[in-house]
Amino acid sequence: MSWGFRLTVEPGSETAVIGDKKGLRIVDPASIADEPPTDSYYRHRVALIPAIREMSRRREIMVALAERDVRASYKQAVLGMGWALISPLLQVILFTLIFGHVKSLKIPGVPYAIYAYIGILAWVYFAGSLASGGNSMIANLNLLQKTHFPRECFPLSQMLEQTLYTTIGLIPLLLLLVDKGFVPKIEALWIPVFLVIELIFTAGLVLAMAALIVYLRDLQQVMAIILQLGLFATPIIWPLSKLANITWGPLHHVDLRPYYVAFNPLGAVIDNIRRTALLGLSPEWSLLGIAAVFACLYFVAGYRIFKRLEVGFADIS
Amino acid sequence: MPTSADGTIIVEHVWKRFRADQAKPRLNDQLARVGQRLRGKEREWRWVLKDINLEVEPGGTMALIGVNGSGKSTLLKVISRAMYHTAGRCETFGRVGALLEVRGGIHPLLSGRENIYMFGTVLGLTRRQINERFDTIVDFAEVGDAIDRQVKYYSSGMQVRLGFSIASHLEADILLVDEILAVGDANFQQKCLRRISEVVANGTTLLFVSHDLAAVEAMCDNAMWLTDAMVRASGPTRDVLAQYRGAIEEQAVMVSSATSALRVLKVEVTGPDDGIAQSGENAQLHLVLSAPEAGAARFFVGVSQGTAMPIFVTRYYSKFPAGDFEIRCQIRNLPIPKGRYYVWLAVSGPEKQPANQQWKPIGSFDVFGPTAVEPPKGVMILSPVYVDATWELS
Numbered sequence: 001m002s003w004g005f006r007l008t009v010e011p012g013s014e015t016a017v018i019g020d021k022k023g024l025r026i027v028d029p030a031s032i033a034d035e036p037p038t039d040s041y042y043r044h045r046v047a048l049i050p051a052i053r054e055m056s057r058r059r060e061i062m063v064a065l066a067e068r069d070v071r072a073s074y075k076q077a078v079l080g081m082g083w084a085l086i087s088p089l090l091q092v093i094l095f096t097l098i099f100g101h102v103k104s105l106k107i108p109g110v111p112y113a114i115y116a117y118i119g120i121l122a123w124v125y126f127a128g129s130l131a132s133g134g135n136s137m138i139a140n141l142n143l144l145q146k147t148h149f150p151r152e153c154f155p156l157s158q159m160l161e162q163t164l165y166t167t168i169g170l171i172p173l174l175l176l177l178v179d180k181g182f183v184p185k186i187e188a189l190w191i192p193v194f195l196v197i198e199l200i201f202t203a204g205l206v207l208a209m210a211a212l213i214v215y216l217r218d219l220q221q222v223m224a225i226i227l228q229l230g231l232f233a234t235p236i237i238w239p240l241s242k243l244a245n246i247t248w249g250p251l252h253h254v255d256l257r258p259y260y261v262a263f264n265p266l267g268a269v270i271d272n273i274r275r276t277a278l279l280g281l282s283p284e285w286s287l288l289g290i291a292a293v294f295a296c297l298y299f300v301a302g303y304r305i306f307k308r309l310e311v312g313f314a315d316i317s
Numbered sequence: 318m319p320t321s322a323d324g325t326i327i328v329e330h331v332w333k334r335f336r337a338d339q340a341k342p343r344l345n346d347q348l349a350r351v352g353q354r355l356r357g358k359e360r361e362w363r364w365v366l367k368d369i370n371l372e373v374e375p376g377g378t379m380a381l382i383g384v385n386g387s388g389k390s391t392l393l394k395v396i397s398r399a400m401y402h403t404a405g406r407c408e409t410f411g412r413v414g415a416l417l418e419v420r421g422g423i424h425p426l427l428s429g430r431e432n433i434y435m436f437g438t439v440l441g442l443t444r445r446q447i448n449e450r451f452d453t454i455v456d457f458a459e460v461g462d463a464i465d466r467q468v469k470y471y472s473s474g475m476q477v478r479l480g481f482s483i484a485s486h487l488e489a490d491i492l493l494v495d496e497i498l499a500v501g502d503a504n505f506q507q508k509c510l511r512r513i514s515e516v517v518a519n520g521t522t523l524l525f526v527s528h529d530l531a532a533v534e535a536m537c538d539n540a541m542w543l544t545d546a547m548v549r550a551s552g553p554t555r556d557v558l559a560q561y562r563g564a565i566e567e568q569a570v571m572v573s574s575a576t577s578a579l580r581v582l583k584v585e586v587t588g589p590d591d592g593i594a595q596s597g598e599n600a601q602l603h604l605v606l607s608a609p610e611a612g613a614a615r616f617f618v619g620v621s622q623g624t625a626m627p628i629f630v631t632r633y634y635s636k637f638p639a640g641d642f643e644i645r646c647q648i649r650n651l652p653i654p655k656g657r658y659y660v661w662l663a664v665s666g667p668e669k670q671p672a673n674q675q676w677k678p679i680g681s682f683d684v685f686g687p688t689a690v691e692p693p694k695g696v697m698i699l700s701p702v703y704v705d706a707t708w709e710l711s
Contacts, residue, residue, distance in 0.1 A: 024552035026560065032368050032547050036332040036404035044401060064438035072426040075467070146417045147439055148398035218344040314400040315335055 044311045048303065054150055061149050065140075065157035069132075070164065084168040088124055092117040092172065099237045107239070110278045111180040117173055118277070119236035122198060122270045125166040127227045129202050133158035134209035134223050137313060144313055151310045155210040159202060185280030194269045197288065201265045201295035204302030211309040214316055234264060240271035258290050265291035265298075323411030324375030324490040324522040326396060331405035333366035333391055365391050366402070367546045373539075375411075375490070378523040380533040380554060382561055383543035389526045392543070393417060393493050396524065411490025412441060416481065423480050425469035429460050432468055436483045450486045457512070458482035478505060485512050491522045510536065530558055563657070579614075580607040582641065584660050584680030588651075596654055596686025596703050602646040604662070611639045618646060619661035620653070621678070627661050628653060628702060654689040654703035658682055 055062075074081050092113055099105055100112040107115060133155040137144065140154050177184070213219045235242070243256040261268040268284070268291035275281045354360060366388045373379045381389040394400040395407055397415040422436040433454055437447040455464055458478040460471070468476060485492075494513060510532060517523050517536070527533050533540060533554060540557040542549045550560045583605035588594040591601075602618060613636040619627030631646060663676040687703065 024550065024556040024560075026550045027548050029545070029547050029549070035364075036330065036368070040330060040332075040404040040406075042402055042404055060438050060443060061441075064435050068424055068427060068431070068435045071431060072424055075426050142421045143439065145394065145399055146397075146415060146421050148413070148415075149439065149441070216344060216347055311401045314394065 044307070046307050048300075051150065051152075051307070055152055055156070058149050058153065062153045062157045062160060065153060066160040066164070069157070069161055081168065084165045085171060088117070088120060088169040089172045091120055091124075092176075095120065095237060105238055107278075110274075111176070111182060114173070114176050114180060114182055115274065115278065116237060117176060118273055119234075119270050121166055121169050121173065122266065122273065123231060123234055123236050124169065125162050126198065126202050126266055127230065128162040128165060129159045129206050130209060130223065131227060132161065133206035134213055135220065137210045137214045138217070141313075141316075151313060152207065152306065155206045155306075156203065159199075159206060182278075184277040187276035187280055187282060188273075190276045190283050191273055194272050194283075194288070197265055197292050197295045198269045200292075200299045201269075204295070204297075204299035206302070207299075207306040208302035211306040211313075214313055215309065230264075235267050235270055239274070240267050257287055261287050261291040262294045265295040267291070322375070324377075324520070325408075325410045326371065326373040326491060326522060326524065327406070327408045328369055328371045328392075328396065329406040331366055331369045331392075331395065331402045331407050332364065333388075333395055333400070334362040334364045334403045336360070336362065365546050366395070369405075369543075369548060371541060371548075371551070373522050373524065375522055376517075376520045378517055378525070378537040378539065380525045380527065380537035380540040381543060382527070382530070382533060382540055382557070383549075384565075387543040388546045389543055390417070390495055393495050393524065393526055397493050409491055412487070413491045413493065414440065414484065414487035414489030415493040415495075416484045417493065417495040420473075420476050420480050422484070423468055423476055426467060428467055429455075429458075429464040429471070429479055432479065433483055436480070440484060440487055441489075442487065454482045454486050457486070457508075474502065474505065481509060481512075485509075485516065488516075488519075489521060491524070492516055493524045495526045496528070506532075530562070534558060559657075579664055581605075581662065581679045582607050584682075586658075586660065586682035588685070594651055594682055594684045596684055597650055597652075600648045600651040602644075602648065602660065604644040604646075605641060606637070606644065607641045608637055608639055612637060614664045616644065617661075617663040617665070617676070619676075621659045621661055622653070622656060628658075630661075651684065652702050653684055655684055655686045656689065658684060 070081075074083070077083055079086070095116045096113045099116065106112065136154040136158045137151070144151070144154070176182075209219065209223060213223075240257060240260070243260050246254050246256050257267075268287045272283050272288060276283055350360075369388075369392060371379070381392060383389055391400065393415070394417070395402045396409060397413055397417070398409075399415070399417075422439060423432050424435065427435060433451060434444070434447055437450075437454075438444070442450075455461075458475070458481075460475055460479055463471060463475065468479070471479070492513070513523065513525075513536060523536065525533065525536055537554050539552065540554040541551040542557050542561050550557050581604070583603070585603040586594050587601050587603065589598050594600045604616075604618075613634070616633045616635070617630055618633070619630040621627040629652070631648070633644065633646065635644070658681065659678040660680045660682065661676055662679045689703070
């Protein structure tokens with residue numbers, strides 16, 4: 001059996017080898033340049049499609065990471081997974097108590113608790129993903145420096161985890177529906193289409209945030225503030241139609257909704273879930289179209305930021 | 318289906334740099350950095366790998382040696398793709414398994430069982446492959462019934478064993494091992510080495526980082542010695558180690574003679590007729606020391622190969638005068654084979670006081686004679702003593 005070993009010193013290479021006795025090569029340190037030739041620098045290029053293919057090939061890792069975090073976070077708690085149910089429930093009770101009596105927010109024929117809860121679920125998915133996904137890279141620096149699977153697995157596994165929690169959060173919604181005797185309209189079948197927009201938008205922001213936080217920890221605080229403001233800046237307790245006819249300062253009866261959903265596609269998502277499932281109206285495709293296009297832009301931008309920065313993730317300790 | 322190229326490592330002119338300014342990922346640091354660049358100041362870099370070339374063919378074994386901070390671990394991380402290199406070409410073929418600080422992948426809140434599935438998946442195994450190997454992994458880790466207990470209640474030894482066990486059952490084409498032998502007890506270290514040799518015997522390529530030179534010699538055919546981010550020497554393990562030991566001990570000797578209270582003026586080991594020392598012959602150790610004042614002390618003199626513990630130690634008690642004085646020691650039938658050896662000295666007070674001088678090498682000497690017998694692969698040379706034996710088959 002031959003044990004292969006060959007030290008490659010290319011012909012014409014600058015490296016001087018002094019002494020060569022039975023395969024032993026001693027290199028003169030003075031012969032090594034201070035910097036590599038400029039044309040040999042490594043360029044990190046990852047095309048979107050191969051990267052997504054690689055991701056799907058390694059999806060088990062994503063599931064394993066999500067599973068690890070779910071198991072770990074509920075192992076210490078007495079109520080365990082029950083907490084995934086309790087926290088959205090408490091939120092809806094609070095919102096109903098506070099805003100349920102505000103006349104201007106009322107929608108005829110729809111119990112406010114259901115109205116608010118749908119908004120909350122859609123928001124909690126987004127906010128939860130951003131909060132835990134944004135921190136996922138720095139929380140896993142240890143693993144990051146020792147393994148080599150696609151880095152997107154970390155933030156995306158957090159989105160997967162939030163999907164589970166949101167699904168559990170549907171149980172209080174079912175109870176509410178039964179309690180109020182409310183039957184969702186047949187147009188609710190459109191909902192999966194809206195959720196795809198939310199998913200793409202969320203993924204873009206989560207990827208960008210996860211990558212940027214590695215380099216700038218202050219963004220953790222910024223993110224917390226954004227999430228707090230976003231709860232009220234997103235049509236959760238108020239309907240999107242409030243923006244349909246704005247008269248303020250230089251504005252006279254302007255429909256701000258297209259601009260708003262371009263900035264925050266969640267607005268179109270939440271509003272259309274309510275329109276279809278609660279009111280039985282058809283989706284507002286013009287707004288959804290804008291939301292979808294911008295969600296994709298957010299995603300591409302977030303993904304590019306992530307890929308651009310991933311080269312240095314392991315260097316930062 | 319593994320192709321013939323699986324298991325190859327190719328590293329060509331690889332360079333890696335880190336930021337030299339050590340800026341923290343905080344807003345004010347980042348702003349300061351932006352400010353500096355606006356003022357036209359070039360970003361400063363610190364090169365941690367410079368023009369590294371290495372190629373290991375399938376089934377080959379290679380060690381990376383060098384002092385701390387010479388770039389060994391960074392090179393391993395670059396090869397494992399956990400880190401990206403800055404320039405050059407770095408490629409591996411086949412599945413890469415990395416044993417880099419194995420406790421890192423273990424989650425303290427999960428049970429041993431959950432950790433095996435989690436860490437195994439992260440390292441690239443499918444659930445079915447883990448199921449197949451589960452019992453073997455548990456057996457090797459010797460955790461027994463504790464497998465369903467949370468890992469935070471494990472002893473640190475158990476945690477390391479679990480991590481190593483998972484990572485070493487990957488059946489990778491390339492195995493990267495970084496300093497895992499620094500943890501765990503002697504028993505476990507031996508077990509790890511055995512496991513690694515098993516893996517290597519199955520045709521896996523091995524790249525091994527360790528400060529344990531005996532282990533390096535036992536595991537690897539070839540070695541590469543890194544200093545200050547550069548390759549200093551590479552080739553057959555034995556030759557590279559000889560170079561490395563030589564350089565390390567030259568440094569140690571220089572340090573010791575400068576800081577001693579009792580100064581060593583001369584160290585000499587001679588053989589018959591004041592010639593070179595020879596295996597199996599009488600040898601004479603000749604020490605000239607200088608003391609600031611008269612006293613009494615116990616002198617411990619040892620002889621070692623490499624920087625490890627001495628092969629043998631002798632002791633001498635004596636009064637000594639102020640100024641220069643001479644000590645001679647006769648060693649009968651010098652029991653060491655051909656090679657370069659080091660003389661160690663420690664001096665302690667006449668009573669059972671702590672030694673007032675550290676145990677360190679003070680000089681070196683060569684021995685002539687038969688070469689050491691090379692043990693079979695995978696066996697560590699722990700006591701390189703030459704034994705004059707006559708064999709007979711009847």
